Amino acid sequence: MNETSKILSNTCNQIFSDFVTPAVLEDAENGKWPQKLWVNLKENGLTSPFVGEESGMPSLTWQEVFTIFYHAGYYCVPIPLVENVIASWVLSQLDEVLPRGLITLPDGDEILKIHGSENNKKVSGSIKSVPWGSCATYLLAIGEYKNIKKFILLDISNSLKKTDVNIAGESRDTIELDNIVPESIFDIPEDIGDQVIKLLPDLAYSAKISGAIFSALDLSVDYVGTRVQFGRSLSKFQAIQQQLAILASEAAAAQTAAVNACKAVDNTDNLNDIELEIAVAKTRSGEAAGKAAAIAHQVHGAIGFTYEFKLNHLTRRLWSWRSEFGSESYWSARIGRMVMMNDVDCLWPNITSRI
């Protein structure tokens, strides 16, 4: 971990442990926006860490920003932090001045139709699975005008919303767009590509998953150290020790996969390489999420099944995040096709050619 990551890690730990309390998590699940948390993150530059002017810091690498995503997962941060970070990054790449309000991104491949004349473009339609769509001011999405894809920034504050939630109770809303005039429409630069608003959230969700797994590991280690059965603490049972060692290995795998995908985004402009690394990250961290959640619950016993004990906030997120922004089914098929459509003797050279 470099110095910047250490500073980020300290800042995140401070803010999240202060402002993501059990009460805040419960309120968020009941639809209450954690304003204090949001304001604090914004003041500390964590909502748009790539944009130097706002934070007063030099622009960060994705490997450094990984630290923010990781902690967002570790603490179950109940706001669309990664969505806002990524949307800000895209807008900064387009040299667009960041709007003040919260920006979110849709989870999915929906392309919005842009209609109307050249000087009076409008967007109508419905877009599903928008994290915190009902709280966000803006939505960054893909639109299509005369068969050409564009990035569009929409003010959705006055749009009709249908609230839905994932199994962690995180807002996943449907937004009805009725002749909305976009704030901005951008040509998609070739070196960024329209895939970016699917790929980068995938990367961020892998990082969040790895953070949540480490959190579940820490919680489990704590719990088995204090809970006594048969006259000794659970941590002294080999069966428990072996299970937690497996949980640790899954945490390590998820983190490695996510960090290396961040490295790929930092180091290469080759979109195919980036896509493969992110696919690997999401597939491997998703697999780890399932195994880790199962072990964490098994060692916690009945207390982990209660709403009051905080483990469920982590595990319900793990189960949600593994399928959001590209499921394991989707990504493993992508990787499988990349491998199987090629000469199999190129598999090893391909694995080792990426730096």
Next chain:
Amino acid sequence: MRAFEFEACQLPLEAQTLRQEVRDFLSQSLGHYTISEKAKSWVGFDANFSAELGKKGWLGMTWPKPFGSGRSSLERYVVIEELLAFGAPVAAHWIAERQSGPLILRFGTEEQKNLYLPGISKGESFFCIGMSEPGSGSDLASIITHAAKHADGWLLNGRKVWTTYAHKSHFMIALVRTSKTTEDRHAGLSQFIIDLSLPGITIRPIRNMIGDEEFNEVTFDNLLVDDSMLIGKEGNGWQQVVAELAFERSGPDRFLSSYILFREIIRILQIDMSDSAVKTIGRLTAQLITLRNMSLSVAAKIDSGKQPNIEASLVKDLGVAFEQSIPELAHELVDCSPRKLHGTEYQKSLAYVQQACVSFSLRGGTTEILRGMVARGLGLR
């Protein structure tokens, strides 16, 4: 502070040139090698091939001059992962280069270094490991083979088992008891280099379940060993063994043992691609790439002088689970039975790996022992 940390590792650019050199060398020198021979991975033994690697300067390459060429562990990593991914027969020099040499380099006397290291880096001098005994497997500290002080050195008596390629090796590094058991079970152990050509040593092959004779029982009957053969300090054997085992728990040999079979399964599946097969191959490729990144991360830590023991245990645990899942993959996706004698190269490879893979989670520390070490790192014991 976390018990373990995996950071992204950047391979140096010169490693890619080296990688290509190794690939060119392998396709030239092992062009005739069949798939089922390659599937034996690092159990394949070929003394001539090891000597050729020695000539190339690819053995002991991280050792300081004059013993090696002082290159980085990441460069060595590239060489060994290329050898393993090709399925090259590396067993002859494997233990010597991976464990014995580094041990001698770290704990040996100048005389020992001068005597043994050149032979190892030339690929001419082969070593085996004398740790397990009939009564001591995972519980290594319970060994009873002992060395007693003698006017001319030490007198060794006892028995080692599961000694891979003892019958083809020149030397063994044996862990023996040099003083009575005390309350501290780890005290009183020492390591000796044993010249296997001496009288007083009986090497008897133990046939494994595959039908091969690779490991052995080695008996010492009043074997006289010179004082100069003691490595490191008398009584410091346990600490040395722990360091020796940590040298290589996280290398590519811990997740590439079934790579050839994995590749051949894909070759067959390409003929008639089903959606479920594509997804399964995708999932396993994600595991493989992640394992390699984890393993590289450990190599980078070792390169910077750290001792990432917990990380190494985690890599081996996940790595051997991957290796062992490959025959399972064959059963799930390929409609074809293994054959030992006259089948296709694929059938013979599957027959080998199916049987050999049970040993992957035993050799070099069982999965249970490794998980115990991780649990200790987590503060559970």
